[in-house]
Amino acid sequence: MSLTLHKRASAVFYRLRHWETWHYLAKYIPIMPVWGWHCLRARSLWFFTPSNPTLAFGGFEGESKHEMYEQLPPGSFPKSRLVAAGLALEEVEAIVQANGFRYPFAVKPDVGMMGFMFRRVRTREELGRYHAAMPVDYFIQELVDEPLEVSVFYYRFPGEASGTITGFLKKEFLEVVGDGRSTLLELMENYPRVQFRLEEMKSKHADRLGTVLPAGEICILSQALNLSRGGRLVSLAHEKDAALLAVFDGLSHATKTFYYGRYDIKCRSIDDLKKGRHFSILEYNGCGAEPHHIYGNGNNLLQAYAIVLHHWRVLAKISRENHKRGHHRWTYRRGLAFLREAKRHFAVLKRLDREFPMN
Secondary structure, eight states: OOHHHHHHHHHHHHHHHOGGGSOHHHHHGGGHHHHHHHHHHHTOTTTTTTSSTTSGGGGSSSOOHHHHHHHSOTTSSOOEEEEOTTOOHHHHHHHHHHTTOOSSEEEEESSOOTTTTOEEEOSHHHHHHHHHHOOSOEEEEOOOOOSEEEEEEEEOOTTOSOOEEEEEEEEEOEEEEOOSSSBHHHHHHTOHHHHTTHHHHHHHTGGGTTOBOOTTOEEEEESOOOGGGTOEEEEOGGGOOHHHHHHHHHHHHHHSSOOEEEEEEEESOHHHHHTTOSEEEEEEEOTTOOOTHHHHTOOOHHHHHHHHHHHHHHHHHHHHHHHHTTOOOOOHHHHHHHHHHHHHHHHHHHHHHHHSOOO
16 A cells, blocks of 8 residues: 555544544534424524524624624733724734734634634734735734633523533644654644645645754644644543632623623633633634534543533523523524625635635
8 A cells, every 4th residue: 555545544544533523514414403403492593593692693603703802891801903804004003003012913803713814923014914815804912921722611591690611621732743854744744633634734834844843843733723723622621610610600790691602711720710810711602602522521422412412402591591581583584694694704714714824
């Protein structure tokens, strides 16, 4: 067997053994009748929209980071400023100066997903290239200089004082480590977690593929820590306790209408997060958030299904309760139009992300 065929066979066997690498539809089609039951019970395809009443579409898809940040408590998220697409570069630079941003900082779309077009910008020239390429509104955001990124899945039923943390994970980058002999391309080709997005990584790191990394040197292949972009999830379930829950109960009551979703957070340490200090919320993902702890806890596929189905029942119940409280479900026409526009938007970002180089 040739080396190429051997690598392809290894990739196939790796995928078969790791259900988390399967296509989204392959994982979810077997349980979609349950989702359909929740739609039938509510007599609405968009039964979930009242779950987080002040997020567009309940935060299922296509919600704006701008509306999210406006509702989070001041100081709980990084300094951020929205930049309108098509703004003159001089005006963008004025925003940078007026708000005291220092290079490097982060840039990311206002309406985004899966880390598409998240980049670190180190110079004025890099900002100019990013701004020229972006056809949609985006955020300039200070980089949070904390070493740990975690994901917390939290829900609270309307009218109840305390909620539940179902998932607690830390995130690790998609990265390769140099051995002093192999080129970056060779390192990527021989790492199973890269193989499913190898063409994307080759495009983003085209100017470095022939570079031999010194032994022990780490090369981060994607700045996005999303699982879908190659990030690795590690369970912190043993760290869940009353102190951690108290922090997120406080956030839930502060926002008042965030009942169901996943927080992505940078923090100095788990202990600091539990004390409510030295942390910053990067994202709040509403009712469309996947319970990522199905991946980080060594679950088999059936165990993962049980976790997902539990969350769908909770989502449906929260949505019913909020509907009773006057938060109406979106109409079919409104939801369909919103979803179609979100799909078009994300298709543009996905294509651009593949073409736009990593810095």
